[in-house]
Amino acid sequence: MTPFIDALLLQAGYNAALVAIGAGLLGFAAGASGTFMFLRKRALVSDAVAHATLPGVGLAFIIMVALGGDGRNLAGLLLGSAVSAWLGVLIIEWVVRRTRLAEDAAIGAVLGVFFGIGIVLLTVIQTMSAGRQAGLESFLLGSTAGMLFQDAVVIAIGGSLAVFVTWLLRRPMTLVAFDSDYAAAMGYDVRRVDLLIMGLVLAITVTGLKLVGLVLIVAMLIIPPVAARFWTERASRVIWISGAIGGASAYIGAALSASAAGLPTGPIIVLTAAAIFVISMLFAPVRGVLAAVIRHRRFQARVHRRQGLLALAAAHPIREGYTLRLLAREGLVRPDGEPTESGRAQAAKIARDERRWDIAREVHQDAGLTGRYDGLTPIEEVFTADEIGEFDRRLGPPTPVGAV
Amino acid sequence: MRRQQPTIAAENGRTAGAALIPATAPLAVRGLTVSYGEKPAVFSVDASFPAESMSAIIGPNGAGKSTLLKAALGVIPRLSGEVYVFGEPIEKARARIAYVPQRASVDWDFPTTVMDVVQMGLYRKVGLLGRLSGRLAGVARDCLDRVGMADFAHRQIGQLSGGQQQRVFLARALAQDAELYLLDEPFAGVDAATERAIIDVLKLLKDEGKSVVAVHHDLSTVRSYFDHVFLINVRRMAEGPVDVAFTTENLQATYGGRLAATHLDELSVVGGLA
Structure with missing residues (x-):
């Protein structure tokens, strides 16, 4: 028990403390920024966005190597992931608007196709002579434990920006999520607000990609708002409760994984969030089962x-x-x-x-x-x-x- | 020879289209066509609703009543046509319009309270950061009071009855302090007390010089509630003051076989049946 408490109190060494703080920040930002995607009933778009980052990572690596640079340059890889995820968002939006396909079909198609392309690119990269590709697989499942100080800075900046935008634009996003017809009649550009909501999710995905990986970042975007919903009947409060749940589960999860050997940080964080979800579902006074x-x-x-x-x-x-x-x-x-x-x-x-x-x-x-x-x-x-x-x-x- | 175009706007070119719009009409549409797929739901409709009065849009199910309203507002895309609000293109006059959508169009389990919903009507006025407390909280409370829902301000909206939900939607529109109120089936599925509360509020608005246009389905109340009717069945069928346009012939033309003659007899329509 003591190693866990040491880790909780940031006494388990520099690296563990850095991971706990960085993960906590990311968890808070993901919980708050994922709120409106959930309230808009499009939580699964997060899944497509996350999977759509992978081809961008692969392509960015190939391009950077072809230009004679270091393929593992983080800024370049993240830029690539953002571009391809944004392309995925636009395709989903376009398919829903222009065809008779339902949104779930569009999400499934984009998710599958982009992820497939990404895996092909990663396989191609493994056969390249550049040979320094070892890090790319970590984008799938993340490498929280290997966090550097600069990663924590990226999270702090990217996360704060996303939370700030969520707070600043909470009114139009609430209106579109609740009653998009009324929002349109009032003159709000519903399509742009929807793109903004997806853009926030994309920003968090890219920010957290290297740490928790594209599979688990989805959980950090979806689970906290769903859990927060059990505690309140007001959208404005869902944002902050969701942020708190995300931050707490990431911080506690990081501390848990630091307290024993062989506990992977990302999955432990998600399991912690899931535990908070179950507790909320059963015991929350507002909407809990009990x-x-x-x-x-x-x-x-x-x-x-x-x-x-x-x-x-x-x-x-x-x-x-x-x-x-x-x-x-x-x-x-x-x-x-x-x-x-x-x-x-x-x-x-x-x-x-x-x-x-x-x-x-x-x-x-x-x-x-x-x-x-x-x-x-x-x-x-x-x-x-x-x-x-x-x-x-x-x-x-x-x-x-x-x-x- | 050029084939004649069905819309007035297309026929006369841009300038003439605008010239036909009475500057006083709170809402006027010209050559409005809306299509789901390749089947027009509303085809080349011209309409002009009078100021300081209550107008009903009536027609059978699937005739495009709600579609006309939503397309005029830009909630759903128009295939063609122009929309003017007080003589201006609608984009320039959004602040003068309040819209009450169909109750069934939203998820009532959404995390929001009655007060929060009414305050949504103030969002445009206060912008992103303006405070909703203080004076504006009083405005929102007044609006709730006008629809008899002041006691419910802090309820989650899902706990309300259908009629109460409809009143909250009306209170939100009142909060906008608009000049033109557009309502989509405001009396659908509400209790009698709510129906009366809503019609009282709307008549008060009219007395204050506001204009009201409502999609309406209950022919038996058209006479007592409205001054002006617009009959639609994909195309414009008739339009005018209730005394002139709400006639047996027009209703039969609009509803076709869907309206039994015995039913028509019960509606105190102009002329009645022989």
């Missing part, structure tokens, strides 16, 4: 309690065991099903409310108010005390329940 189950159980209890009291008011026997237990626990009925004193009082109140609703439907013209009757909503939430007083005047004096 919260939903609890809400449902509480609702069910309200329904049974109300039905039970109505049965008491009508002097009908209660046969459902759950209803009886519920009322008994609240002291409203005795174990034999007979109402207690407070049970009678509450049943009388509820029965009277029902009759008040009947009157309300007769005298009130606003169907919007009487339409709010659902058996559970207290009448006091819908009508004013004066209005209820008026219903009571028409109803006459209350009659006790159970009084024969």
